[in-house]
Amino acid sequence: MFAVTALLLLVSMALTLVRALRGPTMFDRILAMNMFGTATVLLISVVGFLNTARDLVDIAMIYALISFATTIAVLRFVEMDQARRSTEAES
Amino acid sequence: MSQAIDVLSWILLVTGGVASVVAGIGALRMPDLFSRMHAASILDTFAAAAVLSGLLLQAGLSIVAFKLFLVFVFLAFTTSTAAHALAKSALTYGQVPEGVDPKSIGATEEREYVEPASELADPREVPASKV
Numbered sequence: 001m002f003a004v005t006a007l008l009l010l011v012s013m014a015l016t017l018v019r020a021l022r023g024p025t026m027f028d029r030i031l032a033m034n035m036f037g038t039a040t041v042l043l044i045s046v047v048g049f050l051n052t053a054r055d056l057v058d059i060a061m062i063y064a065l066i067s068f069a070t071t072i073a074v075l076r077f078v079e080m081d082q083a084r085r086s087t088e089a090e091s
Numbered sequence: 092m093s094q095a096i097d098v099l100s101w102i103l104l105v106t107g108g109v110a111s112v113v114a115g116i117g118a119l120r121m122p123d124l125f126s127r128m129h130a131a132s133i134l135d136t137f138a139a140a141a142v143l144s145g146l147l148l149q150a151g152l153s154i155v156a157f158k159l160f161l162v163f164v165f166l167a168f169t170t171s172t173a174a175h176a177l178a179k180s181a182l183t184y185g186q187v188p189e190g191v192d193p194k195s196i197g198a199t200e201e202r203e204y205v206e207p208a209s210e211l212a213d214p215r216e217v218p219a220s221k222v
Contacts, residue, residue: 001101005142008108012134015115019127027124027181034173035118035131038166039111042142045162046104049146057158064162068169075176082184 002050009043026078030071037067100148107141114138124181125188128174135170139163 013036020032041064048056110133117130143163150156187193 001104005104005108008112012111012115015119019118027186030177031127031131035134038135042139045146049149054155057155061158061162064165068173071173072176075180079180
């Protein structure tokens with residue numbers, strides 16, 4: 001059953017990657033990246049149980065926090081970039 | 092008894108997997124950014140809760156169960172914060188939900204989203220100065 005769940009999560013991650021590659025705006029890509037991070041957290045936990053290496057849950061825990069920090073950092077970067085562009089357009 | 096717990100956890104695991112695929116399909120096929128965020132939140136809440144509680148039933152009463160609970164708490168806090176930040180900056184920089192009058196949410200033309208152009212040059216193209 002762990003294998004089935006891992007497979008379904010991998011399918012979902014593939015669909016998410018298609019959105020990230022196709023996404024018309026930067027925000028779609030960030031959204032897809034965020035989803036990919038969440039799916040990765042779940043996948044790491046499931047694979048840990050699949051291989052009876054249950055300590056992998058620790059890594060999933062750290063990954064959840066890191067992927068959150070990444071999303072916020074990229075969003076802040078995009079915001080600053082957009083603000084700079086709009087002031088350049090005014091001047 | 093343990094058989095019943097196994098069956099319940101399998102049901103939860105497969106439900107979570109199916110929910111994650113549904114979220115992926117939604118993120119791929121929904122028409123605009125905000126409805127895609129709605130699809131993404133299925134993965135962040137329902138799929139995460141189902142998969143993690145399925146694993147929780149397999150783990151039994153142990154330190155692993157507590158860690159799984161911690162993973163769920165982290166996800167619950169971080170994904171909602173990230174979704175809020177994403178929606179806020181998307182609204183600020185010119186993304187308008189479908190079927191909404193741009194004027195009614197204060198979207199102005201000078202804050203329209205600018206797709207970053209070729210500032211980062213295509214690495215396959217060699218600049219003329221270096222030929």
